[in-house]
Amino acid sequence: MQVVVVDPMQVRLAGQLAAAVGPGVLLKCARSADDWQSWLADADVFVGSKLPAELAAKADALQLVQVAGAGYEGIALDSLRPGTVVANTFHHGRAIAEYCVMAALALSRQLLVEDRALRGGRWRSVFQDSTAPVHESLAGKTAGVIGYGEIGSHVAQLFHALGMRVIATRQKPRKTAATPLDWMGGPQDTGRLLAESDIVVVTVPLAEQTRGLLDAQMLARMKRSAVLINVARGPVVDETALYEALADGRIAGAAIDVWWNYPTTGADAQPSRFPFNELSNVLMTPHTSGVTRDVFEDRMLDVAANIRALRDGTNLRNVVFRGTTKTPAPSACSTGGIR
Incomplete structure (x- = not known):
């Protein structure tokens, strides 16, 4: 054979x-x-x-x-x-869940912004800069998982362990006693999930019904203080709508591990037609959230x-x-x- x-x-x-x-x-x-x-x-x-x-x-x-x-x-x-x-x-569920926790903490604490500032000699701390923000803990916040399957269940477990309230949607809602969820809904509850969540994790598969699922109208349901983490597929989120929401500060940040454009040969290619790399509220990774x-x-x-x-x-x-x-x-x- x-x-x-x-x-x-x-x-x-x-x-x-x-x-x-x-x-x-x-x-x-x-x-x-x-x-x-x-x-x-x-x-x-x-x-x-x-x-x-x-x-x-x-x-x-x-x-x-x-x-x-x-x-x-x-x-x-x-x-x-x-x-x-x-x-x-x-x-890959546990590995991706660990990535989501890492990304949520990095974005909520503005880790990359503070790192870049200090590399340039600026102390972006309330003790040296009166304009510096005071960050909030994830404990007591709400994490929303869009697509509660193998990955989503691991994400829920880790965020729940951090003291977060966890909510989720999936195609066929099915909650068990072992599931650490406040509530689980169907696709029709996506808007509600977005409105309630401080951290939104996208783990749905790419299909005709999920392509562009998070469009401008859906992203507008998110809190201005919320962050989006996409570990599913780039096209599940509308590329233009996400860039504009981030650039305009209509959502606080995003971790993007999956993209709209990939290299066809070699390792060089721009992942999007928009300059996400110029935004300070974006964490960019090359589809490596599950690479362990x-x-x-x-x-x-x-x-x-x-x-x-x-x-x-x-x-x-x-x-x-x-x-x-x-x-x-x-x-x-x-x-x-x-x-």
Whole structure:
């Protein structure tokens, strides 16, 4: 059985992956696009997050597309050969939740602003500057989670541990006794969540119904003192509306980990057509909120388990697509997307 590994983190873990898969499998790890595109015709398994239509159509032997993350929107599902299965994996909820706490604290305490000021010799402190702000603790504030799935549940737990009131929305509201939420609503309650929250965390998947979900009208529901943290997908938030809200001070700040533009080759590209980098109330990161070693090692074990299952004829895990019919997939960002 031939396995083409394109996902860069799984390529890095190729030795561990090969050991976890065991015998009877040939792993071909790509170092460039020129490598793997020529291998597709004979591949039984493709491990990666992007398989465009023109390449998927050439994969005549493909049985399994294993996405080494949660989001599979980069796979041309309609172009896969009949019977090809697509599966994904997760494990990034805790890492992303830690990022959200870090971002919330950095923005609410204006950490980046104070850091830049002191690097220039200015002490932006009430003890030296009478105009400097006095910050507030997160305890007693409200955190709102839009898209309460695997990531959202971890976010809720950590913010709750900080003494925050936590509220959430999800496609199908379902609150359990173990859920540390004040209330959970459906998509129709998004406006209410925005109006009540001091910290808004976006974790919904990108779909037609969520594209542009947070537009100018929705962002206008937020408090002027509130901050937005987007760890879902860039286009879930209207790009123009968010920039204008931040530039005009209609919301206090934003942590943006997911963008509207990504590099097509190499590592250089502007993430937006707007100069978010010029705004002092924005924390910018390159889609790294879920990038920790343990996340990728755990995902590697899931990838290996599905390769073994295909080899041995046993059940596959986390199947999100089979043939030409989708099976119900976990909510989004329950997943958080391609990470």
